[in-house]
Amino acid sequence: MKETLTVVKIGGNVVDDPAALDAFVGEFSRLRGPKILVHGGGKEATRLSKRLEIPTVMIEGRRVTSRETLDVVTMVYAGLVNKRIVSKLQAAGCDALGLSGADGGAVRATMRPKEPRDYGFVGDIRPEGVNTDLIERLIDGGIVPVFCAIMHDGEGTLLNCNADSVASAIALGMARVRPVRLVYCFEQPGVMADIERPDSVIAEITPTSYATLKENGTVSGGMIPKIENALAAVASGVESVSIRMASALNDPDAGTTIRP
Amino acid sequence: MKETLTVVKIGGNVVDDPAALDAFVGEFSRLRGPKILVHGGGKEATRLSKRLEIPTVMIEGRRVTSRETLDVVTMVYAGLVNKRIVSKLQAAGCDALGLSGADGGAVRATMRPKEPRDYGFVGDIRPEGVNTDLIERLIDGGIVPVFCAIMHDGEGTLLNCNADSVASAIALGMARVRPVRLVYCFEQPGVMADIERPDSVIAEITPTSYATLKENGTVSGGMIPKIENALAAVASGVESVSIRMASALNDPDAGTTIRP
Numbered sequence: 001m002k003e004t005l006t007v008v009k010i011g012g013n014v015v016d017d018p019a020a021l022d023a024f025v026g027e028f029s030r031l032r033g034p035k036i037l038v039h040g041g042g043k044e045a046t047r048l049s050k051r052l053e054i055p056t057v058m059i060e061g062r063r064v065t066s067r068e069t070l071d072v073v074t075m076v077y078a079g080l081v082n083k084r085i086v087s088k089l090q091a092a093g094c095d096a097l098g099l100s101g102a103d104g105g106a107v108r109a110t111m112r113p114k115e116p117r118d119y120g121f122v123g124d125i126r127p128e129g130v131n132t133d134l135i136e137r138l139i140d141g142g143i144v145p146v147f148c149a150i151m152h153d154g155e156g157t158l159l160n161c162n163a164d165s166v167a168s169a170i171a172l173g174m175a176r177v178r179p180v181r182l183v184y185c186f187e188q189p190g191v192m193a194d195i196e197r198p199d200s201v202i203a204e205i206t207p208t209s210y211a212t213l214k215e216n217g218t219v220s221g222g223m224i225p226k227i228e229n230a231l232a233a234v235a236s237g238v239e240s241v242s243i244r245m246a247s248a249l250n251d252p253d254a255g256t257t258i259r260p
Numbered sequence: 261m262k263e264t265l266t267v268v269k270i271g272g273n274v275v276d277d278p279a280a281l282d283a284f285v286g287e288f289s290r291l292r293g294p295k296i297l298v299h300g301g302g303k304e305a306t307r308l309s310k311r312l313e314i315p316t317v318m319i320e321g322r323r324v325t326s327r328e329t330l331d332v333v334t335m336v337y338a339g340l341v342n343k344r345i346v347s348k349l350q351a352a353g354c355d356a357l358g359l360s361g362a363d364g365g366a367v368r369a370t371m372r373p374k375e376p377r378d379y380g381f382v383g384d385i386r387p388e389g390v391n392t393d394l395i396e397r398l399i400d401g402g403i404v405p406v407f408c409a410i411m412h413d414g415e416g417t418l419l420n421c422n423a424d425s426v427a428s429a430i431a432l433g434m435a436r437v438r439p440v441r442l443v444y445c446f447e448q449p450g451v452m453a454d455i456e457r458p459d460s461v462i463a464e465i466t467p468t469s470y471a472t473l474k475e476n477g478t479v480s481g482g483m484i485p486k487i488e489n490a491l492a493a494v495a496s497g498v499e500s501v502s503i504r505m506a507s508a509l510n511d512p513d514a515g516t517t518i519r520p
Contacts, residue, residue, distance in 0.1 A: 051311075074340050075335035076335060077339070078338070078342070079342075080335045080338075083418055087412045091414065095364060096363070102350055102358070103357045104356075152350060154350060154351065156351035158344070
């Protein structure tokens with residue numbers, strides 16, 4: 001039996017805050033066993049677009065990606081943010097290697113259909129698009145892959161993807177070859193029974209308990225797709241999905257764990 | 261005896277011209293044996309700096325790299341240009357994987373001393389800074405490393421380096437573990453006896469013939485450091501250095517070859 005792989009996803013709340021990023025780099029370096037980091041881009045792409053007078057258009061939280069916007073997100077996510085994280089991890093003794101989906105054909109995506117809405121150069125990933133051979137070889141060599149959410153279609157076109165979806169597709173893809181757990185770093189300590197009380201974190205959610213939590217309104221709004229994606233991941237072979245604060249990465253009791 | 265590794269360097273004349281880049285991608289994909297690509301950034305960094313109203317300061321052809329300029333070159337070289345080349349190579353069937361020096365600790369550089377001139381975040385590389393273990397593992401796995409000229413100091417700081425120097429340092433570093441030839445793609449067919457006559461390419465230069473060429477003025481100006489660097493490389497273990505047009509990459513008779 002191969003060792004469990006941990007796939008960790010961080011978003012803007014870590015990437016945009018130098019102190020939070022430095023603290024996370026320390027936590028992530030200490031995390032034992034084989035691991036992969038997936039990062040979002042935070043607000044830097046929006047800031048750069050503004051300075052370049054490229055309009056930012058969002059539909060349901062997804063960035064509409066024109067050719068010009070694709071250049072901006074490729075620069076910011078695959079260049080600035082990815083190399084900043086990798087160089088910090090290297091300095092902390094973690095043998096990080098930054099990857100877009102194009103690198104080594106690591107992850108292939110498909111451009112989202114133009115109907116009903118045209119998102120431009122936006123891609124979606126299926127677990128079969130994950131090059132498990134390459135990732136296994138890197139991991140077996142002691143490398144820690146650090147993915148940005150820029151993928152490719154294998155035909156020369158880069159595609160902007162959602163970092164949460166990239167993390168879950170990589171976890172699902174890798175689950176075909178070894179045990180995998182997925183950790184979403186979140187701005188709150190987990191899924192809370194009472195949003196006003198950080199000590200009300202629900203330790204475990206299963207399909208059965210989720211039905212109740214949704215019915216009685218404990219889980220609502222943006223948490224619904226997050227937990228439903230997590231439930232789909234554990235239903236398809238990922239061992240567990242944890243939602244927790246980045247600062248609690250190595251705390252065995254922290255956050256909410258979603259199990260099958 | 262291991263197979264000869266070819267290290268190819270391309271600059272702005274290829275990177276800035278979409279048609280030239282597409283043609284090069286085809287040529288490079290057909291190149292046999294293990295290979296590494298090193299690319300410059302072309303004029304894109306200067307263009308982006310201008311749009312962001314960040315002044316571009318050059319001293320003796322080297323970009324003075326402030327913190328802001330470092331962000332620009334990291335975005336353009338490690339993000340935009342690197343991923344554009346990698347995705348095109350992948351589409352052409354070449355298993356390219358983009359790297360900065362930070363990735364996998366591939367190449368370590370040292371910040372240039374602040375005296376006599378302060379270049380800011382500019383680094384220099386010695387062949388000992390090249391992580392031959394990582395590069396050998398990638399190459400043995402059929403991967404084609406594609407390097408931009410952004411390196412790191414191993415302590416969390418990214419450094420802007422000269423792409424010609426990166427190519428020669430990687431060639432020299434790798435020459436300690438296998439035979440290496442180095443190819444500089446150039447905007448002219450090679451070193452010409454008469455600058456007006458493209459058919460006057462000097463096929464071979466050795467230390468002895470170079471002394472004559474320099475003395476009689478055949479080689480002058482910007483060609484002097486180029487050839488002297490090439491002579492230094494072949495004196496230190498690189499088998500040969502070729503200076504040729506990118507479009508002639510696979511032509512056995514093209515360009516000027518510098519030999520020990």
